[in-house]
Amino acid sequence: MSDAVDLLIIGAGPAGMAAALAAAPSGARIALLDDNPLPGGQIWRDGPHAELPPKAREMRARLDACANVRRHAGCKVIALAGPKRLLLEDAERGWLLAYDKLILCTGARELLLPFPGWTLPGVTGAGGLQALIKGGLPVDGERLVIAGSGPLLLASAATAKARGARLGRIAEQASLGAVGRFASALWAWPNKAWQALELFDATYRTGSHVLAALGSERLEGVRLQVGKRVEEIACERLACGFGLVPNTQIGEALGCALSDGAIRVDAWQASSLADHYAAGECTGFGGSELALAEGAIAGHAAVGMLAEARALWPQRQRWQGFADHLNRAFALDPALRRLAQPDTLVCRCEDVPLSAIGGRRGWTEAKLSSRCGMGACQGRVCGSAAQFLFGWQPPAPRPPFSPARISTLAKLADAAESQAPDLSSARTPG
């Protein structure tokens, strides 16, 4: 027997939580699932070193009070199991869940680019470091350098400083002109201007980027290009993030059309596939306010509350303006394509160096000749990097979407009337 709901929401960040709250008054049976142990997504990630804002706590409390919203934490989507049915897995079990409507709120991940030394312990993503610290990673007294692009660098720095890290430098690749234009237009979104002022740090430099992480067994320092100078800074931690990449994997596998690498949606947040909606950063980067507005529109629309959905259009438009402004300011400098050297590992799962894939004509050829992208992350790190480095189209998602237990995969056999997905790559290497 398979389990069924009226509305399934994948991702419990701001967009997914807003979608569930917007749809709940309809009385529909709703399931909200997320692969993290606690709800909140990226910005409201909870943990021993996290301080949740009142808005997040209020939304969590309201969700707790909705008897028709089931929450599945620590739960991943493993495969499609026939029309409107998914194979899921959590720590205890694998099971099939059928749905009538689906809202994808899968958010975004960081763009991580290869540079010499980036595999050394001590090097993390920028948002990655923030997430690890919220989960209890100690950084007290550690020297830290943050590099990459976008406002996430400042947010990550603020979290690390609050936990006692000593910040040596924030290196933003965008030019002073671009960042200046961004900052001077913030008056249109006053709360964002306040946030920027609060987060600003004296070590912040524009037109700067990482050249190499230094060290043998673990990180000992970093070499940076700071304007026209090369600077070396001793540090125990380096956090690098180059912007965000929408998580489109599940949407793509279902058959939702993409545009500009994000799930394409209409004014109701409906995707190209009937009964399938998408909201938040899987439809393009925009920050939590936009994710909340989009999530609520999708939630209302999915249960037929069209007037309520339409009432939120102006709010979405306002925050979309902010998102467009942000994305223009932090466009990546093509010089970052030259950071990786021939011996720099591009694929960290299979340890494939740049020299083994540079010069190939595309992703498929690189993969067949080198195993690049065939490891446990399934190309979610190196595929996005190769898209920036070489302009290659990232690999099409294949099940299992996450490494899964054999006992879970066996459940696909229960999906009798569905076509069995290709499981030739079902066991991912340890």
Next chain:
Amino acid sequence: MPELLLDGRPLRVADGTSVAAALALGGDGCARTSVSGQRRAPLCGMGICQECRVSIDGVRRLACQTLCRDGMRVETRP
């Protein structure tokens, strides 16, 4: 305050601590050894990169998406 076993050594951590954080609290922070023999530590902190995979009570799990629980046995990959 759950107490877990990290590579056989007892470690007590604050409630809500991720296993990824526990690797640094009770060891060198590394989770695994790569196919070419490099030590690796959590990178993305959010379930994408798979660099943090460890064995938890005998099952392969992501350290960054697992909370520490009392009596949990965590083995890193030498």
